[in-house]
Amino acid sequence: MKYSTKFAVLLLTLAIGLTSVSTDTLAFAKDNSDRKTYTLSPRVGKKVAKIYDLYAADKIDEALVLALEIKPKKPYDKAYMAKFLGSMYAGQKGKGKEAIKYLQASVDADILSTNEHGSAIRTLADLQVQEKLFEDAVKNYKLWMEFTGKQDPKVYIRIGVAYMELKQYQNVIAPADKAIELQSAKPEDSPYRLKLGAYYENKNTKKAIEVLEVMVELFPAEAKYWAQLGQFYMLDERYEKALETMHIAYINGYLTTKSQILVLAQLYTNNMIPYRAAALLEKHMKAGLIERDERMLKLIASSWHQAKELKKAIKFYGEAAAIENNGELYYKQGTLAFELERNRDAIKALKLALEDKKLRKPDNAMFTLAQAYFYNGQYKTALKTMRTVQKAKTKSVAKNAGVWVKYIKDTAKRRNVTI
Known part of the structure; x- marks a missing residue:
């Protein structure tokens, strides 16, 4: 298996723990001041040096074979090589469980230097998330923070993700809030999405709305959050707020899907603004976003009808009726045409309505035709x-x-x- 030299260097860095000094927020760390420091035995050290040479020559598979051939005897050598092999396997597709086995052995030995041991715990937790071992991952992320004294928002987010996967939704909020606190200078949306998901799964609509209200303020250019906020307002039966939100989203170009347009049209209708509903649907039907079928044409006709735009309603009722020769829709078209004294149009539509044997009120249609x-x-x-x-x-x-x-x-x- 081939790796790039850049990736090889990354793996080596993980293996020996030579990470740069972190700027993560410090927490109360375990006191590691008296932790002993060891070095590799000469025999193992020479072989590790040769592995580095193979890495530099981009001979990754050969480097792995050589690493596996080393049979360390001293506790530190064993822990070091276990971490080394775990880090190498971590970069290979399908070798996550193998990597976890070696890294767990390294962590259990608890003999590596402070930086090396902390790195091993963090890598182990990341791999456990990857392999869906979420309970173990949470335990080791917490162990990493306790051991290093660092608070990384990404770690809190991963803890939240693990709790989501475990369906322990009530446990998601605290780590998500901690990540938000640590990212306050430069907010990111990941922890907010975690909170939103947790509240949604717990059917706590009001709390979900509170989160989304913050999200549209912090990330106003993210179109999906506007649409989601509008839909959550609808779930909470706050239809005026839903309309206000979706209307703002629409005029800013954030509503781009058929379902979003239909939701906005429904909100216009529910809030007694049928003219806007009809105009919106007609516009997006012409643009091709909304299909031109009987259901949609009927919806547009009904909206124009409610808006007292009877000429437009007559037109769309007729177009909707013609698709399946729907007598009910021809009847509506005919009665509206009659109301506007367009008697020839009324006669034509009502005769077509009466051809439908399923027409519910044929007597009324015949009377209006006469x-x-x-x-x-x-x-x-x-x-x-x-x-x-x-x-x-x-x-x-x-x-x-x-x-x-x-x-x-x-x-x-x-x-x-x-x-």
């Missing part, structure tokens, strides 16, 4: 149609039809029209 014929000056056809309506099963409609039959006759007679 009226449309009448107001379109087609008295003979109006009379014939209204006489048919007189036989309707719906008694109230049939009764009204009787009144209209007389009215049609009287009007035709008054205007000298033979029917």
Whole structure:
């Protein structure tokens, strides 16, 4: 297996613990002032030097073979080589468990120098997260902080991740808050996302909202947080706040998916702003984000209808109806056209509605059709149609039809029209 020279140097650095001085916040550390310092025995030291030469020549596999051939006898030599091998295996795909075995042996020996031992614990914990050994990882991250006295926000975040994976959501908040505290000068979103996830899993909507409110303030350019905040407001039934948030997100270009646009349209409708809902849906249908199907066309038509934009509603009801020859939608189109005195359009739509055998109110549709014929000056056809309506099963409609039959006759007679 080949590694780059740069990666080889990184592995060696991990192995011998020659990390740079950390600027991590210091905690109360274990007193290591009296910890003894050892050196490698000459025999092992010579072989380690040869391993370095192989690394420098980019002969990584040969270096690993040589390292495995070393059979150290002294406790320090054993711990050193265990850490060395663990660090080498850590860089190989699929060798995580092997790396953990060696690093655990090194940590258990507790004989390496302060820097070496701390490095071994940290690497061991990182690998345990990688291998989904989350309980062990949490234990060793805490051990690393206790031993070194350092508080690294990334470690607190990894502890939080481990608790999330263990579904111990109540334990996620404290390490996430500690990471936030340590990153206060330059906030990152990772610990906030951990808190959000924990509160969501615990069904604590109000706390999740509090986190998201902070997130949109700290990371205003992150579009997803605006959409999430709006959706959480909806879960909490705070619809005005949801609309305010989603509207701001939209005008800033943060809503880019179909589902987000549909949520905003629904919020406009729920907050009695159907005009904006219709305009929004129509715009994004034209742009291709929203599919042009019966359901979406019907939704646009309904929104224009609620907004009293009847001409636009007639247009979209007709387009929606035509997709599946939906009689109900043709009926709505016809009644609105009749309301606007567009009698020819009403006649056309109502005739199509009556072709649908599943139409729920055929008597009403026939009655309105007869009226449309009448107001379109087609008295003979109006009379014939209204006489048919007189036989309707719906008694109230049939009764009204009787009144209209007389009215049609009287009007035709008054205007000298033979029917």
